Amino acid sequence: MCRIITVANQKGGVTKTTVCQHLSYILAEEGRRVLCVDFDPQTNLSATLLPDGQAPALNISGIMARLLEDQDLPTPSSYIQRCGNVDLIPGSKALAKLETNLLTEMGTERFLQEILSPLRPHYDYIIIDTNRAASPLMTNALTAADSVLIPICPEFYSTEGLTDLIASVLKNRRRLNPGIEFEGIVFSRCNLRTNLYRTTRANVENAFCDEIRVFKTAIPETVKVGDAISRGLTVMEYAPESKASIAYRAFAKELISYAEQSAPAQRSALHVLPGGGDRRVG
Ligand SMILES: Nc1ncnc2c1ncn2[C@@H]1O[C@H](COP(=O)(O)OP(=O)(O)OP(=O)(O)O)[C@@H](O)[C@H]1O
Numbered sequence: 158m159c160r161i162i163t164v165a166n167q168k169g170g171v172t173k174t175t176v177c178q179h180l181s182y183i184l185a186e187e188g189r190r191v192l193c194v195d196f197d198p199q200t201n202l203s204a205t206l207l208p209d210g211q212a213p214a215l216n217i218s219g220i221m222a223r224l225l226e227d228q229d230l231p232t233p234s235s236y237i238q239r240c241g242n243v244d245l246i247p248g249s250k251a252l253a254k255l256e257t258n259l260l261t262e263m264g265t266e267r268f269l270q271e272i273l274s275p276l277r278p279h280y281d282y283i284i285i286d287t288n289r290a291a292s293p294l295m296t297n298a299l300t301a302a303d304s305v306l307i308p309i310c311p312e313f314y315s316t317e318g319l320t321d322l323i324a325s326v327l328k329n330r331r332r333l334n335p336g337i338e339f340e341g342i343v344f345s346r347c348n349l350r351t352n353l354y355r356t357t358r359a360n361v362e363n364a365f366c367d368e369i370r371v372f373k374t375a376i377p378e379t380v381k382v383g384d385a386i387s388r389g390l391t392v393m394e395y396a397p398e399s400k401a402s403i404a405y406r407a408f409a410k411e412l413i414s415y416a417e418q419s420a421p422a423q424r425s426a427l428h429v430l431p432g433g434g435d436r437r438v439g
């Protein structure tokens with residue numbers, strides 16, 4: 158059964174794209190059929206994954222534009238590109254402009270869901286990279302998803318956007334996508350020995366662990382990740398023995414074990430943020 162995971166955090170630079178790239182690579186290596194969707198107008202995931210000069214005729218913005226004009230969906234071969242061991246629907250900077258039309262046209266919240274639903278039989282996982290803002294694009298990404306994976310970095314303000322994002326997911330569940338679950342929170346780009354990491358982790362666990370899983374594995378900070386990405390590689394390919402490579406594998410294993418056992422565990426009773434939300438973390 159296909160699981161569509163939206164990787165989201167309204168805060169920028171918290172390794173959303175890196176998590177999409179690395180998680181997808183390992184899932185595929187583990188024999189799962191994986192489709193990545195670059196749903197961020199920055200197109201960082203496409204830049205990392207797409208081989209030079211190769212791009213399908215259409216990208217995600219082109220497909221969405223067709224739906225805005227009430228045209229039929231194009232054939233998947235016109236917008237899906239094989240990139241190493243995963244498939245990709247490339248992003249486009251034009252997605253930013255298209256977002257204005259999503260705001261003014263009626264019934265656009267389910268466009269991404271419409272695009273991805275027919276692809277479900279062909280994949281075990283569809284991983285969606287998102288932009289940093291609460292926006293019509295984010296609404297589409299949440300409405301299309303079975304679950305939300307939230308990467309966070311241990312910084313002083315790292316939990317600030319977390320309550321807003323969780324509130325958006327809960328609102329989406331009430332209004333548009335009753336089946337949406339939390340895949341969990343993964344700590345990333347961490348210096349594991351610092352008090353900042355320990356304190357942030359403790360705050361997040363205290364605030365949310367009854368309702369949202371915090372993955373045991375944290376991804377350590379290392380320059381090897383940036384080095385790998387700049388070469389269009391994952392850290393597993395570039396530095397297989399590095400701590401980040403080992404951690405990414407452990408994280409993916411954890412995610413597979415939860416995602417493929419029984420999803421209802423994460424169908425938490427959380428419907429509204431208790432205690433007003435914001436006061437729970439920080
Ligand atoms: N484990 C890590 N160690 C060190 N640097 C990392 C690690 N993971 C990611 N990075 C670096 O952190 C930066 C931000 O990562 P990334 O682009 O994935 O974040 P993002 O949340 O997708 O950002 P945006 O909000 O702009 O889309 C990148 O330069 C990336 O190379």
Ligand SMILES: [Mg+2]
Nearest residue numbers: 173174197201
């Ligand atoms: Mg990104």
